[in-house]
Amino acid sequence: MARYALLSRQLLAASRPCARRATAARCFATASDQPPRTSSSKAPPVKLVEVGPRDGLQNEPNPISLATKLELIEKLAKAGLTTIEAGSFVSPKWVPQMDHSSEILEHLLQKPPTAPNPLTFSFLAPNIKGLNNAFNVLAKNPTSFVASGGGDDGSPQPTTSKPAVEIAVFAAGTESFSQKNLNCSIETSLQRFREVIQAAKETHALRVRAYISVVLGCPFEGYDVDPHRIARIATDLLEMGADEIALGDTTGMGTAPRTKELLTCLGQAGVRTEDVAMHFHDTYGQALVNTAVALEHGIRTFDCSVGGLGGCPYSPGATGNVATEDMVYFMETLGMDTGVDLDAVVDVGAWITKEIGKENASTVGKAVLGARKRTKEAE
Numbered sequence: 001m002a003r004y005a006l007l008s009r010q011l012l013a014a015s016r017p018c019a020r021r022a023t024a025a026r027c028f029a030t031a032s033d034q035p036p037r038t039s040s041s042k043a044p045p046v047k048l049v050e051v052g053p054r055d056g057l058q059n060e061p062n063p064i065s066l067a068t069k070l071e072l073i074e075k076l077a078k079a080g081l082t083t084i085e086a087g088s089f090v091s092p093k094w095v096p097q098m099d100h101s102s103e104i105l106e107h108l109l110q111k112p113p114t115a116p117n118p119l120t121f122s123f124l125a126p127n128i129k130g131l132n133n134a135f136n137v138l139a140k141n142p143t144s145f146v147a148s149g150g151g152d153d154g155s156p157q158p159t160t161s162k163p164a165v166e167i168a169v170f171a172a173g174t175e176s177f178s179q180k181n182l183n184c185s186i187e188t189s190l191q192r193f194r195e196v197i198q199a200a201k202e203t204h205a206l207r208v209r210a211y212i213s214v215v216l217g218c219p220f221e222g223y224d225v226d227p228h229r230i231a232r233i234a235t236d237l238l239e240m241g242a243d244e245i246a247l248g249d250t251t252g253m254g255t256a257p258r259t260k261e262l263l264t265c266l267g268q269a270g271v272r273t274e275d276v277a278m279h280f281h282d283t284y285g286q287a288l289v290n291t292a293v294a295l296e297h298g299i300r301t302f303d304c305s306v307g308g309l310g311g312c313p314y315s316p317g318a319t320g321n322v323a324t325e326d327m328v329y330f331m332e333t334l335g336m337d338t339g340v341d342l343d344a345v346v347d348v349g350a351w352i353t354k355e356i357g358k359e360n361a362s363t364v365g366k367a368v369l370g371a372r373k374r375t376k377e378a379e
């Protein structure tokens with residue numbers, strides 16, 4: 001018994017410091033210790049490139065009317081998107097859904113959408129034939145657009161009445177993907193892009209974006225895409241005169257550490273962050289995580305697609321691009337200014353997905369629509 005009494009006294013003594021720790025006053029930073037919050041700090045800008053009308057629709061199996069495509073572009077412009085990828089001058093035998101691209105460009109030049117901000121419309125062109133098809137439309141409407149130039153060269157900037165036009169070429173990060181997507185090797189595609197970039201600049205002073213696909217995973221060669229090869233292709237394209245490199249995680253296989261590794265490798269090769277845009281697909285739900293890594297790295301241009309539409313015809317299993325609604329919401333939570341009206345773009349996502357009979361893949365879009373419905377029911 002005495003033994004138990006001693007033991008309990010010892011336990012009590014041993015527990016005292018613990019009890020003292022638990023009751024001791026804990027120190028927290030309080031509001032008065034914090035620097036006052038100012039509402040005047042200006043949100044840093046981020047550029048969102050809306051790729052829904054091109055990347056979002058190119059893979060749709062059922063024909064989508066020209067009127068629907070134009071309405072989509074108009075609604076996106078009204079919602080505040082300033083750079084919209086509107087079509088693709090590729091072979092209609094390869095990608096039938098992009099067959100309206102000449103009519104789309106013509107319409108946008110003749111009747112530019114009413115929008116709060118100056119607009120830039122971007123079109124893909126894989127070769128001189130595609131570029132010439134775009135040039136035919138531009139030649140018929142020579143005073144309806146401004147040169148997109150590159151921005152720093154004093155060339156005229158787009159206005160709300162005269163949009164700028166931009167061309168995009170698209171290389172691949174692996175030989176297998178290049179063959180499937182372009183029917184040629186990486187080297188041959190680069191020779192073609194040199195001609196396209198030169199002609200786009202010399203003839204109409206157009207800004208040129210250069211995609212590199214499958215930078216973080218290839219549907220045919222797997223996860224291990226060599227970042228040094230991507231860096232070499234990127235520097236080749238920049239030396240040819242490309243104004244921007246858009247790094248495409250076509251398969252959505254990218255992860256945070258490999259996104260960081262890729263961007264570090266490009267930086268070591270001399271590619272400036274201001275010349276890089278990120279194009280994430282959300283197949284594995286990693287797009288916003290990877291976006292955060294890229295933001296941290298200094299990248300400020302991101303592609304997205306309303307309603308999370310998208311997929312590449314030559315990347316089996318790849319789902320949509322990161323949704324514009326999710327990207328806008330994410331940037332807003334970080335205090336970054338996208339210039340896009342979230343509510344308006346949620347409406348566009350709901351409309352286009354219904355119009356083409358697809359599920360709305362935007363998590364934020366669905367959450368906002370659900371919240372609106374509950375508010376209405378409660379009234």
Ligand SMILES: CC(C)(COP(=O)([O-])OP(=O)([O-])OC[C@H]1O[C@@H](n2cnc3c(N)ncnc32)[C@H](O)[C@@H]1OP(=O)([O-])[O-])[C@@H](O)C(=O)NCCC(=O)NCCSC(=O)C[C@@](C)(O)CC(=O)[O-]
Binds near residue numbers: 088093126183
């Ligand atoms: C590059 C080609 C044309 C080569 O295709 P090819 O069959 O090797 O070309 P060709 O020169 O032998 O020509 C074949 C036929 O196509 C015509 N042709 C040739 N070029 C054009 C053109 N520009 N526009 C219209 N027609 C064209 C050409 O005139 C000929 O017609 P035919 O004599 O048989 O009647 C073909 O492979 C092609 O169109 N590929 C495009 C594939 C594509 O659009 N993929 C999706 C875009 S990339 C993407 O989505 C990824 C991205 C950008 O979003 C980023 C990411 O997520 O990673």
